[in-house]
Amino acid sequence: MSNSEHESNIAPWLDLARVGVETRFWNIDPDSRELSLDALSSLMGPRTRLVSVTHVSNIFGTINPIREIADIVHQHDALLCVDGVAFAPHRAIDVRALDADFYVFSCYKTFGPHHALLYGKLPLLRDLPSQNHALVANDNIPYKFQPGNVNYELSYGMTGVMDYLRQLTTHDDGNSNVGSDTAVDDRAAVHKAFDMIAEHEEMLGTHLLDFLRDKPNTHIIGWDSADPARRVSIISFTVDGFGNSDIVRTVDEHGVGIRFGHFYSARLIEALGLIRDEGVVRVSMAHYNTVDEVMRLTETLDRLF
Numbered sequence: 001m002s003n004s005e006h007e008s009n010i011a012p013w014l015d016l017a018r019v020g021v022e023t024r025f026w027n028i029d030p031d032s033r034e035l036s037l038d039a040l041s042s043l044m045g046p047r048t049r050l051v052s053v054t055h056v057s058n059i060f061g062t063i064n065p066i067r068e069i070a071d072i073v074h075q076h077d078a079l080l081c082v083d084g085v086a087f088a089p090h091r092a093i094d095v096r097a098l099d100a101d102f103y104v105f106s107c108y109k110t111f112g113p114h115h116a117l118l119y120g121k122l123p124l125l126r127d128l129p130s131q132n133h134a135l136v137a138n139d140n141i142p143y144k145f146q147p148g149n150v151n152y153e154l155s156y157g158m159t160g161v162m163d164y165l166r167q168l169t170t171h172d173d174g175n176s177n178v179g180s181d182t183a184v185d186d187r188a189a190v191h192k193a194f195d196m197i198a199e200h201e202e203m204l205g206t207h208l209l210d211f212l213r214d215k216p217n218t219h220i221i222g223w224d225s226a227d228p229a230r231r232v233s234i235i236s237f238t239v240d241g242f243g244n245s246d247i248v249r250t251v252d253e254h255g256v257g258i259r260f261g262h263f264y265s266a267r268l269i270e271a272l273g274l275i276r277d278e279g280v281v282r283v284s285m286a287h288y289n290t291v292d293e294v295m296r297l298t299e300t301l302d303r304l305f
Helices: 011-019 037-043 068-074 122-127 152-159 159-170 186-213 243-250 268-273 291-304
Strands: 051-052 081-083 102-106 116-120 218-221 234-239 259-261 280-284
Touching: 051 068, 068 081, 116 122, 116 186, 116 259, 122 234, 122 268, 159 186, 186 234, 186 291, 218 268, 243 259, 243 291
Parallel strands: 051 081, 081 102
Antiparallel strands: 102 116, 218 234, 234 280, 259 280
16 A cells, blocks of 8 residues: 555555555655555565555546556466545546455445445455355445445435436536536446536636645645646645645635545555644645636635745
């Protein structure tokens, strides 16, 4: 696992030490602030069984090269588990193209209910032990992973996600993030909706990053371009001479919601040499945000520093 993970993708693996599992950290490169594939290769050994990594750091916003990571992991006969929580709201997920063995994310991140999704390759899911009672057959997937009955309300609520994504592809209100063609099927709707989302978020990110780059006392934490192939619209920064908490409180007074802290990636914050509690200022933008909102943020920040 990397040290750029949300703590929820670190602590459970560390807990396995009690049953004799050895864990290793794949640390970010301090200069590039990215995960080096060479560093991963050097960590892999004959006893490596699984690598767990985030698709997108919730601090950097950088998209990690999951397919390249999967290729290295599989060359060493190990498995790959990907945390897609920070990626899922911004891009379509193709688990076959990524070749991830397991892929997980929270469904509320994809505009659905507070539910969760686990993808796993079928032979691996069959081999995993059942969490249900003894009468449930081992090939009864996904029911064998339910400790009891299915949560029907949340599960049915997930159908609304497709309705929402399809609506994005068919509704035309004159903004650049919507279109007018009807999607042919669910797969086409997903890809079309997220292509639109990426285009709109790139525009939002460009406005903010251009502003931050022009401020000599400001440090963008992560990739400083809004290139949708490299990052999503999670943008973090610090400002010399200003406390992150003070920046956020000032912006709050102008009706703009940004936040500061470590965002449960405290190990990454410490590796960056930042103060744990103050962390970074983070602006988390999505397709439903507008350029006017970004401009209101930058105008407020411009008056502040």
